[in-house]
Amino acid sequence: MQEAIQLLFKTFRQVGSSIGVVRYCTQHGLTFPTRPIKGPHHGEVWWTAWSSALTWRIRHHPRYAGACASGRTRLLHSPSGGVSYQKRSREDWHALVKQAHPGSISWEEFEANQERLQRNMTRHPHGPARQGAALLQGIVMCGTCGRHMSTSSKRRARGRIAPIYTCNRAKLDDSAPICTSIPGGEVDRMITSLLLEQRTPLAMEAALSVQQEILPRAQEAEKLLHRQGERAQYDADLAKRRLMAVDPANRHVAQTLEDDWNDNLAHLHQAKQA
Numbered sequence: 001m002q003e004a005i006q007l008l009f010k011t012f013r014q015v016g017s018s019i020g021v022v023r024y025c026t027q028h029g030l031t032f033p034t035r036p037i038k039g040p041h042h043g044e045v046w047w048t049a050w051s052s053a054l055t056w057r058i059r060h061h062p063r064y065a066g067a068c069a070s071g072r073t074r075l076l077h078s079p080s081g082g083v084s085y086q087k088r089s090r091e092d093w094h095a096l097v098k099q100a101h102p103g104s105i106s107w108e109e110f111e112a113n114q115e116r117l118q119r120n121m122t123r124h125p126h127g128p129a130r131q132g133a134a135l136l137q138g139i140v141m142c143g144t145c146g147r148h149m150s151t152s153s154k155r156r157a158r159g160r161i162a163p164i165y166t167c168n169r170a171k172l173d174d175s176a177p178i179c180t181s182i183p184g185g186e187v188d189r190m191i192t193s194l195l196l197e198q199r200t201p202l203a204m205e206a207a208l209s210v211q212q213e214i215l216p217r218a219q220e221a222e223k224l225l226h227r228q229g230e231r232a233q234y235d236a237d238l239a240k241r242r243l244m245a246v247d248p249a250n251r252h253v254a255q256t257l258e259d260d261w262n263d264n265l266a267h268l269h270q271a272k273q274a
Contacts, residue, residue: 001033001045003224005064005104008032008055014217016116018052018059025050028221031228047228059117062096065110066103070095134163135188142167142180151184163188239263 007030011021025032031047032054062069071094073085090096098107105113134151142149149165156162163184170176 002104003220003227004030004032005058007220007224008058009064009105009109010220011217012055012059012113014213018055018117021055022050022052025221028218028225030221030224047231056117059113062110064104065107066099066101067107067110068095068097068100069093134165134184135191136165136184137163140165140187145170145179147179149180 007025008021011024012018015021015024026049030050032050033045034048034054035044036042036046058064071088071092073087076084076086078084103110134153137151138148140149140151141147145167147167147169149167150169152164152166153161154164164181165184165187166181167179168181170179
């Protein structure tokens with residue numbers, strides 16, 4: 001379990017997004033430990049597929065940074081009798097005790113992750129590049145005010161898409177006029193030429209260093225996958241021993257144990273295939 005959590009944070013340091021973490025772990029056939037609050041496996045440690053929501057919740061929870069927090073959400077009751085939870089801002093939490101127990105990451109890394117996740121949001125002004133024709137989306141800055149410029153596109157003749165860089169933060173925040181707006185086609189061509197000129201042996205060495213960094217991560221994933229296979233084999237053997245030990249006259253118990261055995265055999269088969 002600790003290895004799976006460590007892999008989550010280590011992969012996030014490399015890829016920088018929840019979707020990237022899920023994609024990496026899914027490609028390697030890895031699962032993640034959870035504890036269901038209802039259903040047949042209530043209260044047990046249950047290994048399930050990775051999801052963006054799961055990794056997002058873990059990286060937002062201060063317990064993994066060694067902190068104890070209370071009052072992070074509040075319960076809301078609807079007129080129809082339903083309930084929902086609303087997140088509170090950190091200033092409204094009941095308590096936050098740092099270094100309450102050993103954490104998987106430091107508090108400094110936890111804070112850096114929160115900032116990184118905030119920047120990953122589409123609506124964030126400094127968010128990552130999205131789909132579009134602009135080469136410098138998300139990284140170009142205004143030469144007048146120093147703010148990040150947004151990108152848009154305009155369809156030209158023969159269906160050609162031309163990018164446009166616009167500094168409109170003052171307009172969005174204060175209803176002020178647009179600071180700067182420039183066509184991006186010529187800028188992109190200049191940057192492309194500059195990047196091609198920088199393809200030196202030094203850049204090739206950097207690419208090789210990245211490859212050397214990826215190799216240990218693949219070895220860690222293989223090690224964790226092997227552990228999951230051993231765990232699945234143990235669960236299958238345990239279910240078989242319980243089934244063989246039950247009184248044949250007690251069909252209800254026997255049927256339940258047989259179902260558990262079949263489930264564990266299925267998990268074992270999946271682990272061996274991965």
